[in-house]
Amino acid sequence: MTDKTPLNRASADLERETLLMHASGRPGKIEVVPTKPLTTQRDLSLAYSPGVAFPCLHIARDPSLAYDYTAKGNLVAVISNGTAVLGLGDLGALAGKPVMEGKAVLFKRFADIDAIDLEVDTRDIDEFVNSVRFLGPSFGGINLEDIKAPECFVIESRLRELMDIPVFHDDQHGTAIIATAGLLNALELTGRRIEDTKVVVNGAGAAAIACVELIKASGIRHEHVTLCDTKGVIYQGRENGMNQWKSAHAVPTKARTLAEALEGADVFMGLSVKGAVTQAMVATMAERPIIFAMANPDPEITPEEVHAVRSDAIVATGRSDYPNQINNVLGFPYIFRGALDVRASTINDQMKVAAAKAIAQLAREDVPDEVDRAYQGRRLRYGSEYIIPVPFDPRLIAAIPPAVAQAAMDSGVARKPIVDLAAYKAELAARLDPTAASLQAIGDKVKAHPRRVVFAEGEEEKSIRAALAFKAAGYGTPILIGREEQIKETMAAQGLPGAEGLEIVNARVSDRREHYTEVLYKRLQRKGALHRDAARLVNQERNVWGALMVEQGDADAMVTGLTRAYWQAFDEVKRVIDPAAGQVLFGLNMLVARGRTVFMADTTVHEAPTAEDLADIAQQSAAKVRQLGYEPRVAMLSFSTFGNPDSHPTGRVRQAVRILEARGVDFEVDGEMAADVALDPDLLRHYPFCRLSGPANVLVMPSLHSANIAWKLMQKLGGGTVIGPILVGLDKPIQITAMDATVNDMVNMAVLAAYDSIES
Numbered sequence: 001m002t003d004k005t006p007l008n009r010a011s012a013d014l015e016r017e018t019l020l021m022h023a024s025g026r027p028g029k030i031e032v033v034p035t036k037p038l039t040t041q042r043d044l045s046l047a048y049s050p051g052v053a054f055p056c057l058h059i060a061r062d063p064s065l066a067y068d069y070t071a072k073g074n075l076v077a078v079i080s081n082g083t084a085v086l087g088l089g090d091l092g093a094l095a096g097k098p099v100m101e102g103k104a105v106l107f108k109r110f111a112d113i114d115a116i117d118l119e120v121d122t123r124d125i126d127e128f129v130n131s132v133r134f135l136g137p138s139f140g141g142i143n144l145e146d147i148k149a150p151e152c153f154v155i156e157s158r159l160r161e162l163m164d165i166p167v168f169h170d171d172q173h174g175t176a177i178i179a180t181a182g183l184l185n186a187l188e189l190t191g192r193r194i195e196d197t198k199v200v201v202n203g204a205g206a207a208a209i210a211c212v213e214l215i216k217a218s219g220i221r222h223e224h225v226t227l228c229d230t231k232g233v234i235y236q237g238r239e240n241g242m243n244q245w246k247s248a249h250a251v252p253t254k255a256r257t258l259a260e261a262l263e264g265a266d267v268f269m270g271l272s273v274k275g276a277v278t279q280a281m282v283a284t285m286a287e288r289p290i291i292f293a294m295a296n297p298d299p300e301i302t303p304e305e306v307h308a309v310r311s312d313a314i315v316a317t318g319r320s321d322y323p324n325q326i327n328n329v330l331g332f333p334y335i336f337r338g339a340l341d342v343r344a345s346t347i348n349d350q351m352k353v354a355a356a357k358a359i360a361q362l363a364r365e366d367v368p369d370e371v372d373r374a375y376q377g378r379r380l381r382y383g384s385e386y387i388i389p390v391p392f393d394p395r396l397i398a399a400i401p402p403a404v405a406q407a408a409m410d411s412g413v414a415r416k417p418i419v420d421l422a423a424y425k426a427e428l429a430a431r432l433d434p435t436a437a438s439l440q441a442i443g444d445k446v447k448a449h450p451r452r453v454v455f456a457e458g459e460e461e462k463s464i465r466a467a468l469a470f471k472a473a474g475y476g477t478p479i480l481i482g483r484e485e486q487i488k489e490t491m492a493a494q495g496l497p498g499a500e501g502l503e504i505v506n507a508r509v510s511d512r513r514e515h516y517t518e519v520l521y522k523r524l525q526r527k528g529a530l531h532r533d534a535a536r537l538v539n540q541e542r543n544v545w546g547a548l549m550v551e552q553g554d555a556d557a558m559v560t561g562l563t564r565a566y567w568q569a570f571d572e573v574k575r576v577i578d579p580a581a582g583q584v585l586f587g588l589n590m591l592v593a594r595g596r597t598v599f600m601a602d603t604t605v606h607e608a609p610t611a612e613d614l615a616d617i618a619q620q621s622a623a624k625v626r627q628l629g630y631e632p633r634v635a636m637l638s639f640s641t642f643g644n645p646d647s648h649p650t651g652r653v654r655q656a657v658r659i660l661e662a663r664g665v666d667f668e669v670d671g672e673m674a675a676d677v678a679l680d681p682d683l684l685r686h687y688p689f690c691r692l693s694g695p696a697n698v699l700v701m702p703s704l705h706s707a708n709i710a711w712k713l714m715q716k717l718g719g720g721t722v723i724g725p726i727l728v729g730l731d732k733p734i735q736i737t738a739m740d741a742t743v744n745d746m747v748n749m750a751v752l753a754a755y756d757s758i759e760s
């Protein structure tokens with residue numbers, strides 16, 4: 001590529017990273033995980049033949065039992081023929097699959113709905129309808145996606161008639177719901193009356209027609225909406241490129257082009273293609289114009305372009321990297337959640353309006369700290385840069401589905417009404433694990449305060465890739481320690497982009513060498529090191545050099561670990577950096593599995609911790625976990641629970657609990673207790689005196705043996721994600737990965753180290 005503008009470089013980085021992500025490990029983004037054990041002959045005879053005959057026979061007698069005996073009730077099909085893939089046009093069924101897999105995982109991530117993508121390889125309406133209409137028994141709902149207009153209108157309405165489960169074309173109604181929510185708030189913020197507002201919509205396809213219908217249903221007047229397509233304004237009497245859906249919105253007007261239509265308009269809604277609007281056009285709009293440029297992945301006009309000519313504008317796009325993301329991801333997971341939970345037979349207009357109102361209302365409410373923290377650097381207060389909630393707002397799950405479910409019940413389409421709506425809301429709030437939001441919070445904070453992070457093993461390919469990813473994500477400046485020619489050679493051999501934006505430091509030629517040697521010599525001269533030993537360490541040990549950079553303030557943080565056993569890297573770092581005053585050093589792992597996040601300590605340092613050590617580890621773990629956004633509930637683990645069985649080794653753990661009591665710590669802690677009691681609320685109930693208000697999220701292990709074995713077993717057999725060990729207690733932010741760390745692990749650890757340098 002010859003064009004090396006920052007925008008093109010950024011998109012080349014994004015292309016490389018995205019392709020790598022999709023191809024890494026198991027290709028694609030989804031897999032199927034069994035929910036029942038399948039390990040023994042007995043398991044097999046229950047899950048499959050002969051036992052499985054019984055649920056079949058029961059369902060044959062009473063079809064509603066399919067919701068009790070199969071996954072149907074929580075399963076949605078994301079179905080497309082790929083004729084309008086985002087704003088990329090007709091790429092066909094197969095090429096649309098990455099988007100459909102993406103939609104499926106968004107269902108899971110945001111609303112705990114299992115979804116599977118189905119790509120139907122036909123552009124023929126009848127063939128498509130016939131391929132889908134018989135799939136009803138398998139699913140609780142059908143999400144149609146990226147099917148172009150006008151075929152999508154016919155397909156959706158025919159399937160809605162033919163099927164007794166919700167059929168929802170996301171690009172139409174999901175988009176319309178979110179855009180309407182954003183519009184209601186933008187009108188309020190700019191002091192406009194809905195009935196006076198003049199709207200121009202560019203695009204007259206699936207998303208645009210549905211948006212126009214919903215904003216009109218919300219109070220925008222028919223004659224105040226001008227629709228444009230590739231042929232210009234859709235005026236009354238136009239014949240070229242028309243269809244019945246466009247005709248329904250044609251207005252008498254002299255305007256023939258988008259530019260003419262936009263003169264004096266209050267609102268622009270783009271649901272067309274990248275770059276369809278110019279700065280000159282938005283310059284002619286009314287005071288405080290509202291501009292929703294929603295084409296994906298690139299908007300009709302960027303917020304920077306708008307603000308250069310209209311500083312008074314409220315701007316929204318479909319993208320997550322600008323404020324005001326109007327994207328149907330805010331809608332479809334939650335709308336289906338509510339619909340599935342009442343076994344709705346359809347998603348009707350009342351449910352859509354309820355969703356739009358719930359979303360608009362949420363943006364007006366005070367933003368809780370955890371959401372604010374997650375979007376550091378942005379002002380999440382109802383206003384022109386925050387007209388709509390952000391996708392990682394954990395309140396969405398408790399706000400939208402109940403509104404949708406209630407509307408379904410009120411409008412008579414709920415087949416299983418919810419009796420206790422308050423209990424339903426509480427259940428929804430607890431349904432999703434906050435880890436992703438918390439990691440997002442950490443990453444966003446680093447982006448808001450970019451750091452200089454040393455990647456000590458700078459010549460390693462994984463280090464280079466991690467450094468590039470760190471830079472591309474906007475976390476700051478990576479510093480690679482190594483020989484420039486070597487690093488550049490590896491980059492060229494791997495087809496990686498240039499080293500621009502990376503710093504490369506070669507200890508042997510650095511003008512900081514003498515200084516670092518003196519600093520190290522001063523530290524080590526009474527620990528048996530001669531001057532030449534210090535010089536050798538500075539010259540030859542990258543971990544020592546990197547740690548010195550951090551210690552001397554030449555870098556903010558460091559990550560290492562790929563080329564040395566953990567203990568060796570740890571020893572090298574400790575030559576330069578001490579534990580922070582009054583702190584012990586230890587390892588903390590973050591385990592994410594089965595919808596929950598649990599921290600485990602000490603996984604790296606204390607082989608046989610004393611009661612005092614255990615108390616220190618518990619106290620520092622609680623502080624660290626709080627810093628990461630969790631309220632700690634600490635369990636001091638053992639093989640015994642509250643004295644049963646009573647044995648000598650557990651005394652240490654009990655003593656640690658007494659020490660913590662005496663210190664008057666400000667977090668929940670109790671023990672000794674077995675791991676299953678700590679994690680299982682039903683078992684915990686046998687101990688009503690226990691001071692934990694819920695299952696523990698911090699496990700303090702009695703020894704390094706049990707801790708190290710436990711997290712490694714979890715990593716290899718647990719099916720979850722293990723992050724860490726995170727080194728806690730060092731005076732400077734340095735993290736050591738495992739030798740088999742992936743690029744992603746390295747980036748995570750670099751971000752955690754960078755975060756530490758901001759927080760400390």
Ligand SMILES: NC(=O)C1=CN([C@@H]2O[C@H](COP(=O)(O)OP(=O)(O)OC[C@H]3O[C@@H](n4cnc5c(N)ncnc54)[C@H](OP(=O)(O)O)[C@@H]3O)[C@@H](O)[C@H]2O)C=CC1
Nearest residue numbers: 084086087149204205206207229230271295296318327328
């Ligand atoms: N932010 C969000 O949540 C969502 C955004 N979208 C975006 O909306 C856009 C349209 O998607 P969708 O409705 O599904 O697709 P469709 O194929 O159904 O419709 C596309 C429409 O865009 C019009 N169009 C294309 N190019 C231009 C242009 N240069 N000027 C004016 N109109 C043009 C077409 O005009 P014609 O009729 O003359 O062919 C057609 O009416 C895409 O960019 C998509 O990414 C869609 C859904 C959700």
Ligand SMILES: CC(=O)C(=O)O
Nearest residue numbers: 086087171296327328
């Ligand atoms: C967001 C979406 O669904 C689209 O752009 O098509």
Ligand SMILES: [Mg+2]
Nearest residue numbers: 086145146171
């Ligand atoms: Mg779409």
